[in-house]
Amino acid sequence: MGIFSKKRRDADQPPAAGQPADSRMAFAQQMKEQARQLQAQAQAMQAQAMQQGAAYRQASGASAAGAGAAGARAGAGGAGPMTWARQVMAILAPPQPGFVKRCTCVTCGAPKQLPSATAYVYCDYCASLVDFDLRQACEGDTLPGPEYVALVNSSQAASQAAVAASDRDGYRAIQERIFSAYVANVPMAVSHRARNDQGYRQAYVRYMAEAAVARAFDPAYQLLEAEMRQRVMGLRYTGNMLSPTVDPDSFWPMAGTLEKQIELSQAHYRSGGFASIDPDRGEHLLPKMAWSGFCQGWLGLLPTDAAARLLQQTGLTSEYVPVAAVDGQPRHCGGCGAEFTALPGANAIVCEGCGRTMHLGDAEIPCASCGATMTLPAGADETSCPFCQSLVRRAGIF
Numbered sequence: 001m002g003i004f005s006k007k008r009r010d011a012d013q014p015p016a017a018g019q020p021a022d023s024r025m026a027f028a029q030q031m032k033e034q035a036r037q038l039q040a041q042a043q044a045m046q047a048q049a050m051q052q053g054a055a056y057r058q059a060s061g062a063s064a065a066g067a068g069a070a071g072a073r074a075g076a077g078g079a080g081p082m083t084w085a086r087q088v089m090a091i092l093a094p095p096q097p098g099f100v101k102r103c104t105c106v107t108c109g110a111p112k113q114l115p116s117a118t119a120y121v122y123c124d125y126c127a128s129l130v131d132f133d134l135r136q137a138c139e140g141d142t143l144p145g146p147e148y149v150a151l152v153n154s155s156q157a158a159s160q161a162a163v164a165a166s167d168r169d170g171y172r173a174i175q176e177r178i179f180s181a182y183v184a185n186v187p188m189a190v191s192h193r194a195r196n197d198q199g200y201r202q203a204y205v206r207y208m209a210e211a212a213v214a215r216a217f218d219p220a221y222q223l224l225e226a227e228m229r230q231r232v233m234g235l236r237y238t239g240n241m242l243s244p245t246v247d248p249d250s251f252w253p254m255a256g257t258l259e260k261q262i263e264l265s266q267a268h269y270r271s272g273g274f275a276s277i278d279p280d281r282g283e284h285l286l287p288k289m290a291w292s293g294f295c296q297g298w299l300g301l302l303p304t305d306a307a308a309r310l311l312q313q314t315g316l317t318s319e320y321v322p323v324a325a326v327d328g329q330p331r332h333c334g335g336c337g338a339e340f341t342a343l344p345g346a347n348a349i350v351c352e353g354c355g356r357t358m359h360l361g362d363a364e365i366p367c368a369s370c371g372a373t374m375t376l377p378a379g380a381d382e383t384s385c386p387f388c389q390s391l392v393r394r395a396g397i398f
């Protein structure tokens with residue numbers, strides 16, 4: 001009714017002098033404006049991709065250990081693309097409560113049984129890093145703060161100068177500053193072990209910086225970075241700002257370059273003896289972390305079938321199994337108070353609440369004040385009771 005009446009009113013209006021010509025002019029103007037906007041969008045997309053490439057190069061060597069994930073995510077422009085990806089792809093939905101990623105510990109052979117709070121999946125029996133869960137990682141997308149971005153940008157000239165002068169120590173020092181800031185600024189992107197375990201934090205920063213040195217001073221790796229820049233430049237976009245899409249034909253060569261970068265990073269890991277300085281000893285997870293970071297950045301920009309193919313080819317399609325009804329012993333973390341399950345025969349566990357490691361052979365200690373019992377984190381002789389803040393000391397230490 002409303003539509004008809006509007007039409008009639010429009011039709012009833014006598015055309016003012018010169019109106020048709022004005023309409024055509026207005027229409028042409030509108031088309032021109034639309035074209036300009038599309039062009040601006042394309043430029044924005046390209047800039048976003050370049051930024052992503054830069055973040056990727058900076059943090060990732062990707063591969064080197066998981067900061068890649070964050071780097072690519074940072075470049076992806078925050079929650080936008082991932083939010084869209086989640087809408088179109090159930091495959092990226094977070095794991096259901098009560099389910100755990102099916103995986104087995106490479107260190108002790110135990111299957112993962114207890115739920116994991118973050119993308120870093122630790123063994124319930126020996127506290128080794130078992131797996132990296134892309135779907136969990138997608139839940140925690142955060143952007144680095146402006147201070148971190150400023151630090152990275154302001155360090156670029158000095159980094160390049162250090163490489164030009166073959167100054168590995170200088171380059172390493174810059175990288176250590178950057179990764180320290182990264183751990184502090186983007187805690188969601190790194191292992192929860194970094195939250196309260198100072199030893200882990202320092203080791204992680206040192207390892208990441210060392211891996212960055214290996215990449216920066218390897219001419220073969222630098223060639224691959226140049227190749228990656230070209231691949232990113234060669235991406236073709238369709239769609240609009242709300243649902244931009246990368247043409248898969250222009251995308252696969254970029255994935256091919258990443259594959260070569262991952263292989264080279266693995267070679268660096270072995271030749272550089274990184275297993276001795278990587279606090280997670282995660283060589284087996286290098287490809288998975290690199291691909292996860294890459295996928296976090298790009299999945300949301302791919303057509304669904306190409307996105308599914310990328311997950312398939314990179315082995316990132318995950319199976320989830322129900323958390324087993326286990327006959328474990330409930331205990332509490334002396335660091336944060338979180339309840340955890342000590343499975344029969346388990347030796348060590350990483351607290352999902354605070355990231356501290358606990359040796360399960362240690363007896364539970366009661367708080368003299370409130371009576372709560374807790375397991376003290378490895379290496380700690382005392383703690384402030386997480387329930388009443390009284391001092392709790394390890395047995396035998398007075």
Ligand SMILES: [Zn+2]
Nearest residue numbers: 105108123126
């Ligand atoms: Zn294990």
Ligand SMILES: [Zn+2]
Nearest residue numbers: 333336351354
């Ligand atoms: Zn804890």
Ligand SMILES: [Zn+2]
Nearest residue numbers: 367370385388
């Ligand atoms: Zn207490």
